[in-house]
Amino acid sequence: MTHQSYFENYIISNSKLDLNKKRFLPKILVFEVVKIQKFLIERYYAKYEFSTPFMLSSSDAESFTVDEILGLDGEQNKERNLKALLKFRLSYTESQGDPLLREEIAKLYSNLKKEQIMVFTGAEEGIFTFMNGILSENDHIIVQFPCYQSSYAIAKANRIDIDFWEMNEEANWKPDITKLKSLVRENTRAIIINTPNNPTGYNFTEAELDHIIDICRKNDLILFSDEVYRLGEYSNQTRLQNAADLYENAISLGVLSKPIGLPGLRIGWIAAQNPELLNKLQIMKDYTTICNSGPSEFLATIALRNVDTLIKRNLDIIQKNLGLLTDFFNKYSQLFQWTKPEAGTIGFVKIFFSDDVDGFCLDLIEKKGVLLLPSTTYNYGTQHFRIGFGRKNFPTALSLFEEYVVENLL
Ligand SMILES: Cc1ncc(COP(=O)(O)O)c(C=O)c1O
Structure with missing residues (x-):
């Protein structure tokens, strides 16, 4: 336009x-x-998240307090960290992100330096900046589906052509690479993927990611790889390399919000080898937030220095909860179809007992104070819901959900 x-x-x-x-x-x-279309998940949560006692669909793992973050460098350094935070001057910060923070982020990559990292206010700003700063009207993009709505809604508002690359539940959400090839057109500019995936929890295999990169390379496409659930793999063997390490025209999107459990810091980033792409993002960022919150960058730097500790605490919670959830779905397999995720904090469940998932989710809120997320918020029909299992109070929320099942669905 x-x-x-x-x-x-x-x-x-x-x-x-x-x-x-x-x-x-x-x-x-x-x-x-x-x-721009309404962001359906955000509007749904705006209505119910803070008024429903039990959140059973969150995509972020159990969060940490400021006190816990300040103590991550060891008790003896906590005082020093606290003093530094209290003395922190609230001026503008470097637009690309604090160099110390970028250095910590770059350590998550094998081949990238801090110059190839750009910090954003959440992953959401990274997506917005990419869609507005790099894509143009008349471009065509291919978007893995089902997906997080901003992966396509911003592009749609900018009159960019979109094809969805649909994942098939009956194939356990495994991708069809031949189908992806067939979607590439003359004016295709980018492929948008999200692995580990929201909402399915599917994580591409190394071979699948290689095929996708191969298609991008042959057709000179940008690969926008949303990796915000990375580090939340249940086994290290399934952890993929970041797309930005593997492909010269990839953009890897990361964030502290999800398995790391710090959504309130609103610190995300983009990593890319290609300086031209980074430059275009920079030009756009000057019109969004200009720079990030300094105190958040300070805390994020401590958090990333200790990322293994944070991830370990949250993976312990996730694995325990996942065990309970698997038992639950085995017990009620006549009501639900559950494809166990391979990473992250969420899964996407099919219901057999109704074709009105909105009605079911509302009834569950009213009767038990438990919040699931209906698939209508993903524009994905009326028979699925998202469940989240990254929080400490999950066992209580699940037992309330079970009470509902026993009292209403059997
Ligand atoms: C796939 C995906 N990308 C990006 C985001 C945005 O992350 P943040 O809220 O931390 O900006 C989310 C949040 O749910 C997400 O699920």
């Missing part, structure tokens, strides 16, 4: 013009009104 048409759209969509009168506008002003 040109700047001019964007501006005109803005005027039309925001004015109180009587629709019938629009036909009297000069022709150049009559455009289809383009507005």
Whole structure:
């Protein structure tokens, strides 16, 4: 969309013009009104997350307190960390991200240096910046589906052509690489993947990721690889290398929010080898947040220095919860179809007892105060829900869910 048409759209969509009168506008002003779609998950959570006692669908693992983060370098250094935080000057920070923080982030990659890392306010800003700063109208992108809505909604609002690369539940969410090849067009600019995946928990195999990179390389495509659930693999053997380490035109998206359990810091990042891509992101970031929150960067640096400790605590919780959940779904297999995830904090479950998942989720909130996330918020039909198992209070929430099942579904 040109700047001019964007501006005109803005005027039309925001004015109180009587629709019938629009036909009297000069022709150049009559455009289809383009507005970004509502972010369905966020609106659903805005309504229920803070008023429902038991969150049973969160994608972030158990979080940590500021006190716990300050103590990660050992008791003897806690005082020093606290003093440094209290003395922290609340000025603007380096737009690309604090160099010390970028150094810690770069350690998560095999081949990248801090110059190839850019810090954002959450992974969400990274996605927004990519979609607006690198893609243009008339580009075509291919998006793995089901997926997090911002993987396509921002592009759609910018009139970028989108094809969905659908994963098949009956194949345990395994991808069809031949299908992906067939979706590539003349004007394809990027493939958007998310592994480990939200909502299915599927993690590509090394061979699958290699095939995807091969398709990108042959067709000169950007690979936007959302890796926000990385480090949450249940076995080290299934941990993939970051796409940005493997492919010169890949963008790897990371964040502290998910298995690491620090969503409140709002610290995410993009890693990429290609300086041209990083430069375009930088140009766009000057129009979003300019720079990140300094205290968050300070705490994030301590957290990443100790990332193994944080991940270990949360993987212990996740593994325990996953054991309970597997027993639960084995017990009620006549009601639910459960494909066990390979990483992360969430899974996507099919229901056999109803084709109205919205009604079921609302009834569960009302009767037991337990919050699942219906698949309608993923534009993925009416027979699935997302369940989250990264929190300490999961056993209590699951037993309330079981009470509901016994009282209402058997
Ligand atoms: C796949 C995926 N990407 C990006 C994000 C955004 O992460 P954050 O909320 O930390 O910005 C999320 C959050 O749920 C996600 O699931």
